[in-house]
Amino acid sequence: MTSIDIDSHADIDSPIHRWDPRAKIASILILIFSVVMVESIRVALLGLVLSLAVLLASRLPLGEVARRVRWPVIFLLPIFFILPFTAGGERTVTFATFDLSLDGLLLGTLILMRGLAAVILAYPLFATSPFNITVQAMRGLKMPEVTAQIFLFTYRYLFLLREEMRSIEKSLASKSFAKKTDLRTARVIGTALGMLFVRSYERSERIYRAMVSRGYDGALPSTVKFEMRRGDWAKSFAVAGAAVILQLIDFAATQGMII
């Protein structure tokens, strides 16, 4: 199963890692939105290049990225292959007995490139700080307290509950249970999940007691402090600026001002 630990590369030394997390999140988010909104294929290609540049600057392991883009590609490829048949439009190429829509093919390519760029950018966005720092930074960017706490606690207990689920599955396997497409399987999975939920619910009560006994009253104190330096501003302007320029070029391209 895919690793769900996104903290494992948070201690690399790179310009992206050293960036103030609040500024990093805000700037890269702007770039991601800019990239997914472009309409021109060539500008989308430029966006893809930009995202690769950010990725390279982050010094994150590239093999990991290849693994991460797999899922979105599996989702996007069918669209890429279906659109040429369904999009219609005036420009078509006849291939064997099918009329392939050139517009559909171009739209598919555009979608695929935008999607890839966004996924590639998401990786340096979140993998360059430990998850709790990211959430603290989001609080700095006005994410409400309650949502931030749910993020932190959900993330913390995901790992534990996944282990519990795996133990339950091991126990099922050791009792010679094999999943089939039938009602008994639904029943066994249903009650096994029910058990997981009961345990989670009871654990949440114990956690709350432990929190209260250490003085919790709804607010989560934090020792994390952020500080913007000159370099942080420079990086932020560069990345957000790139996002704006991308949109300007895209506007020009779609208006036919440049080819």
Add this chain to the structure above:
Amino acid sequence: MHISDGVLSPPVLAAGFAIAGFLLFITLRDVEAEEIPRISLITAAVFVASLVHFPVGPTSVHLVMNGLAGILLGKRAFGSVFVALTLQALLFQHGGITVIGVNAVNMGVPALLAWKIFEGRRAFPSPKREVYFGSLAAASAVIGTAMLLSLSLLAVGDEFKEIALLVLIAHLPIAAIEAGVVGLAAGFLVSVKQEMLVTAVCDGAKS
């Protein structure tokens, strides 16, 4: 099933974030401190449950579980779905960052629907009512999600008509499986830990 980055148009993305933001605000604004660990743990459990494979003939599908979130968390289910989707986007790249708003609406609104449907059980004295209403709620949540998903695609343009239809059809077996699993889970919960289902009722009554 969620949409990936790069497919939807800016107005659809913006609408997604606007609706999701509004719903987050009204469903989470009066959260008490003691609810926070509960919402978090149930969210984590929903996340883990959605990783479970269920065999369908030679292949297998993932469970969606937004219906179960609705049953267990009542109106808090929307926030739960939002957090779970964001974590899925970060950890597994299922969906993406720009579509978190749209995906949260597509899965979170049906979760709220599931909660309301499940509440309907109280008018029926049958001892198996949790099973039936749990199944109904779960199936409705999956089909609701599939419909909203198709609508989001159609909002991009007509060229997505066939894909939207395909998405809808592909969700039918998932809805059936989810109905079975969630119904039986709800039946299990009412016999083992009734207050888990009652709590959702109380939260609903408050609002």
Add this chain to the structure above:
Amino acid sequence: MERGRSVALLGPNGAGKSTLLLHMNGILRGGGTVKILGRKVEEDNLPWVRSRVGMVFQDPDDQLFMPNLREDVAFGPLNLGRSGPELERDVSWALEAVGLEDLEGKSPHHLSFGQKKRAALATVLSMRPEVLVMDEPTSNLDPRSKRAVVSLIRGLCDSGTTIITATHDVNIVTLMADEILLLDKRVVGYGPAREVLDKREVLDDLGLEVPILVDLFHSLKGCCGHHHFHETPITKEEALEGLKKILG
């Protein structure tokens, strides 16, 4: 290993005890080979292995998931294709063996921790395994429940079941195991319980406790040079016997 023997795996946390146990049931598979009842554990014969090797995990909550105890105990035999009176017999026998026949209609979740531990054991016993593999069967139990589990293990062993137990509890290990395998990533020692527990340095090295009685009599030997004991006593009865002799 002989049939009907009881072997304990001793080792510190992280020594690979649980991993080894999982290999015995084919849940984990890796580089080497594991042989059970003379056959290699392989993909092909997993159903065969799992029908013969019963596995009791440490946390009973991981193993009890049906709405009531009887269904939980019937789960394994059902998977093995048993039904009718044969199923009934196995289920009832397992429930009686652990002394929970009165609670069969209860939801396992509502049992006490000690009852859950025994219930988890029953869900495996009902499959009538030839080899019973247990991870920390006595951990977290109060002394009364612990004694119940130990005597159950002895009974199973006497009726021919091979038993493999991973445990920390050196003071109880002598009551339930004939042989001990010392583990710390690799096998560090193997032999009759008496001999292994007498090797103070080895146990110390592994960060394991020396059983209280062994410890006492070692020290006694060390300081007074007494050689009244042929062997270091490992049970209370042996210790008592020895002391009586000395004191006349």
Add this chain to the structure above:
Amino acid sequence: MERGRSVALLGPNGAGKSTLLLHMNGILRGGGTVKILGRKVEEDNLPWVRSRVGMVFQDPDDQLFMPNLREDVAFGPLNLGRSGPELERDVSWALEAVGLEDLEGKSPHHLSFGQKKRAALATVLSMRPEVLVMDEPTSNLDPRSKRAVVSLIRGLCDSGTTIITATHDVNIVTLMADEILLLDKRVVGYGPAREVLDKREVLDDLGLEVPILVDLFHSLKGCCGHHHFHETPITKEEALEGLKKILG
């Protein structure tokens, strides 16, 4: 109860040990009254109580809810309003006390079970409680980790912290507690550890184990009528001393 003493609560599963502990921290409140440091535990003074009574629960995963160890250890003191160098000092001291200062940046799921148990203790120590209440601090630990926890408890006790521990582990209780409170829904006995552990019938009634050494020397007395011991030995050293005397 005196300050700087260590009291153990002994009782079978379900005797109300954990419930009593929860009352001491004001998490549960019921009919009776609980007094801590001379004051009643009431709604009004809960913050006061919680700043003085530190509570360590049995399952460390329930207490390590923050993303990394340092933040978890800082959680309590931060809620008490501490900050700056004072906070730093308390957090570092607590981490050092349990020997986890090197792991402060780790998240809980990267810690071993033994480390988690100690980490949970650190999260409470950092609040510098005057009373430390612990539920099964040694359960599920391997012997090395168990010894580490016991010596930590002794150290805290010597430096003036009052310690209340719920436990099953009669063989270790003598190492960590001066006094024992026997519990079975209500208080069944209370007194110095030595006296309480010597009351064989009471312990048997509760389904508790008699410590191995006490058991041995009781039997010795019973069968040989020896009266060489003024008191039944409860530690290895006492037993050794006694035996030496007899053997000359």
